[in-house]
Amino acid sequence: MEIHIGDRITNVELVSKDDNKVVISIDDKVYDLDVVMAENGVCSILHNGKSFNAELKRSESGKSYIVNTLFNTFPVNIVDSQAKYLRNRKKDDSDEQQDRIFSPMPGKVAKVLVNEGDSVEAGQSVILIEAMKMQSEYKVKKDCKIKKILVQQGDTIDGDQTLITLE
């Protein structure tokens, strides 16, 4: 199975599993491990006597992880057949295309700075979102036109909710 960690692409296979004893290969390297999912979201791995605890934060899709070890934070992506399919389908689209404005966190719309149909320039702020006594401005990445504005001032928004569509 294809797994990405940051920019590195690895091929991971489960060689065998007997209770906690797991053998896994990552590219050409074979790991003989004792693996336990002990706490909610924590994975204990013993390898050559070393004790590692990996804290897993799984995305909603179940395929993208943030993994914290003692001193590092790693972004890990599982690329299964479904993900590969989606990736292929998406290939035609430019990754740089920005077709919507969204906020990564929940909050409240403090002010909408544009109107539908407006032409805006790269870097122009289009909406102000407020959360936890702090305001954040959201900008467009390149020159474009405001297609639809889906929220208005005072609205409560969820994280990842589309606020404005662009064209």
Place this chain on the structure above:
Amino acid sequence: MEIHIGDRITNVELVSKDDNKVVISIDDKVYDLDVVMAENGVCSILHNGKSFNAELKRSESGKSYIVNTLFNTFPVNIVDSQAKYLRNRKKDDSDEQQDRIFSPMPGKVAKVLVNEGDSVEAGQSVILIEAMKMQSEYKVKKDCKIKKILVQQGDTIDGDQTLITLE
């Protein structure tokens, strides 16, 4: 719905519910409440401004509870139609009948003190269970005969597992 708390039998009805606002009648008394299940197993109830936190321990069946409030522990049983049916069916059996020996907690069989077919007297010890460096003796309640012994010395047992059947 019939609900038992200790020896007291009550009739409980949900009068209405609008989000957290819940009206419930217990016998003739009507409670106007704000109820939230906030933490795993903790229920927050506001009644006339008083803030109660009830800690719920639900049995496997989902119908029998131990409820801890600040100063008390209450055994609560929900008697739904299925429970009523079982109760009626069981009515013929004497509740006093002891047809098996079991341990309420997991442990290890330290010693079996009887053989199959033995006649034993009320109060006689039949098996010794060890857990957490402590041994507990299990006794029969009345004169009876050992029907079957399902475990042997050294066996690891679960809580509530039948160890010996009686007749």
Place this chain on the structure above:
Amino acid sequence: MIKKILVANRGEIAIRVMRSCKEMGISTVAVYSEADRTSRHVFYADEACCIGPAPSKESYLVIDNIIAAAKHFDADAIHPGYGFLSESAEFARRCAEENIIFIGPSPEAMIAMGDKISARETMIAAGVPVVPGSQEDLQTLERVKEVAEEIGLPVMLKATAGGGGKGMRLIRHKNEIEDAYNTARSEALASFGNDIVYIEKFVKNPHHIEFQILGDNFGNVIHLCERECSVQRRNQKIVEESPSPMMTPALRAKMGEAAVQAAKAVSYSGAGTIEFLVDDHQNFYFLEMNTRLQVEHPITEEVLGVDLVKEQINIANNLTLRLRQEDVVQRGHAIECRICAEDSDNNFMPSPGIIKQLTEPLGIGTRVDNYVYEGYEIPMHYDPMMGKLIVWAVTRAYAIKRMRRVLYEYKITGIKTNINYLRRIMDTNDFLRGKYDTGFIEKNSDFLLKSTYESTKDETEDIAIIAAYMDYILNLEENTPKTADNRPVSRWREFGKRNVLRI
């Protein structure tokens, strides 16, 4: 004696206050906004009362609603915590009018310390050093120019009613004066409805050191030594410690005496804090007084062995101070880190949301002042601070190591936090050596903001891959019907028992 206290606050400080109330046998009343029904302070209190919609200015800041709740529940006293109405003289006065004890100083003391110019005047009269500057309202541009010349550039132009960095301008050169004067005034007018300004000598990267004081209703005032609060980002404290690594016994005695004089000058009663700027030559200047409990009060509690909330309540009960100045003896060293729901890797963007999993650090020398719990949704309406980690240890060096251990033990998923950022502060050389001032964060920003992900291509990286992979497999396998109580361990058990895995 006070039998019931309404806590006019939320979050960790509400729980902090209620813990001491519970220990004193005093009943508590929580007030909460509509966004806070599942907030722990509502559960923790004996009684609870909704005081309005989510926005603070429609709930936690509405004096009438809080007074009404206090009267409805027959509370003897109100503890304001910090923030919200804690420094509102109007609120304190209303409490007095309604015969409710306000746990804090008199409205007069709050007013005297609330206005910056009057506070400066009072301090000068009391012989407490202040930053050199104007002792008058500056009504004209000409006067500003005169005074700036008198004091010598650089200077700070400040709004009398100011706070939080608003209505404040640094003037380095003569030709900046006019522009600064105009923008500061208009900003002050917009923010505070008041455009009066004054001038202070600019102290570059000072130490921010504050003294805790306690005063009773009989004129007794003591100080409880200092807290070093120079680790600040945009005027927000992040890490505090006590004692200050730059403090000497002689300077402590001098600053402590000044803090007591400052409090006595306004007949201060209750717990308060005198903030000082200290330059590298140990010159110190009165900055302002906070007429309430501080966020960072626990480090004082740990080093001195006191419960400041209990002392506040005793003072409000008209008791004389339990401690004399000579009873105040520091022992060991305490550090506090503020844990915030914010994404320190992404410009400290706030990160409200549901806490999926939480493991708090425990054990020797560890104190956690918290309010969140597993399954709790941190609302977006309030401050991102969700708790404080406080460690105590015999020495400063050991306290830093303990804080590292404690930050390591703290596990939280579901939201983003500043924990990695705090860890890096504990690894910063300037912090380790105790050689830092308010320029610390800016000076060390490259080190503090370095990306947490660095491809190591080593064992640890592979471990991360393995953990994610195993969790993914486990998740795939999880299509069996679930019981009401399925827990991760039983999940793994099931998985383990199967022995052979079909992928």
Place this chain on the structure above:
Amino acid sequence: MIKKILVANRGEIAIRVMRSCKEMGISTVAVYSEADRTSRHVFYADEACCIGPAPSKESYLVIDNIIAAAKHFDADAIHPGYGFLSESAEFARRCAEENIIFIGPSPEAMIAMGDKISARETMIAAGVPVVPGSQEDLQTLERVKEVAEEIGLPVMLKATAGGGGKGMRLIRHKNEIEDAYNTARSEALASFGNDIVYIEKFVKNPHHIEFQILGDNFGNVIHLCERECSVQRRNQKIVEESPSPMMTPALRAKMGEAAVQAAKAVSYSGAGTIEFLVDDHQNFYFLEMNTRLQVEHPITEEVLGVDLVKEQINIANNLTLRLRQEDVVQRGHAIECRICAEDSDNNFMPSPGIIKQLTEPLGIGTRVDNYVYEGYEIPMHYDPMMGKLIVWAVTRAYAIKRMRRVLYEYKITGIKTNINYLRRIMDTNDFLRGKYDTGFIEKNSDFLLKSTYESTKDETEDIAIIAAYMDYILNLEENTPKTADNRPVSRWREFGKRNVLRI
């Protein structure tokens, strides 16, 4: 200097030791039995090694396996914790032979204090008061009768090699001597492979007070004041506090001096505890020495502001004691409660099992030394103690109130615990007044064991019904497909959104 320590233990003490190691920058190696793979000490350590099957005598008590693990992982030192091999002179000797530092006293000191008669002799020679009794092995029934007459009845007949109440008989009347002699000898032989007995004067319901001592490798010994440990059930301590409510400064100085003499008499190095019996007239008698860390060591740490594990490691590193006797100053009051997985309503039946939910108390003056976590299965093979709650406060009265608050905050489901029992101890009049001795639990058993359920037919009872009912309905409604991450809050949300409920 020690760089890596193998912790030859499990449970809370293993975590306790590792926390201090982590803070000192020392690597840790955990050893674990097959039943302990998911135990937190395995996760917490830098390295971990399985040393055998679940039963202690096949794992945690197997010297060879532990030594092999230490050598394999190149550990410089072994910390034995308490219990298991902590008082095995043979283990200490093996460590020395293998060039591994044993963090504890010399094997000679352990042997001298391990045998009760030789310990008595050593103490008498050192001028430390012992309970009046025989200073010789009693080989015949006649000699037992003579010595019993000499000392005066009642007396205790004890096995030299005894411990845990085994091989011990109380003799009140002359005619009980022969029977006691025979049964004590045969029990001692069966338990310890040694039937030597001796006699001590019986002290009825004494206070059990112990002194913490620290000695270095250069002959310096200090005491760290006392712990009151009289709250015992079947010789097991349940609640401990420091200072002792019956202590006076004069008695503390006297007993402390005796404790130091006792330790010096065996050239003691490391942390140890001298246990004394104290009668109502403040007469004290040496009972025994524990040549290791005690379960209750944290109350000393809290009152004195020390880290005993760190001090142990420093001593093992051949450093001289950091503290002089005059540096040892008590501040405030600390209480410890031992939290056990046992059913205190049902004859303290052990209650192993899976912890479904866990909320630990936090905040001011609260310390939790724990090792369990949500989803952890407490194994049935070991001790039922799953953690300790320690509170510190300015006064004893306030510490008791804080302990009540903390016990109230502690929530655990899935297994049975003694928390309600501990709460009742905190409400017992004798405890509140500080007037108690080792007869406390027996004297107050009616109050302590009263059933927790009493029908009140009041609001609270109805609240319990409502909570169970709502949970039941919620559960019924839960037949919708679940996401991987469903949490109670989201459950309730869903429920709330529906507004109208079909039952």
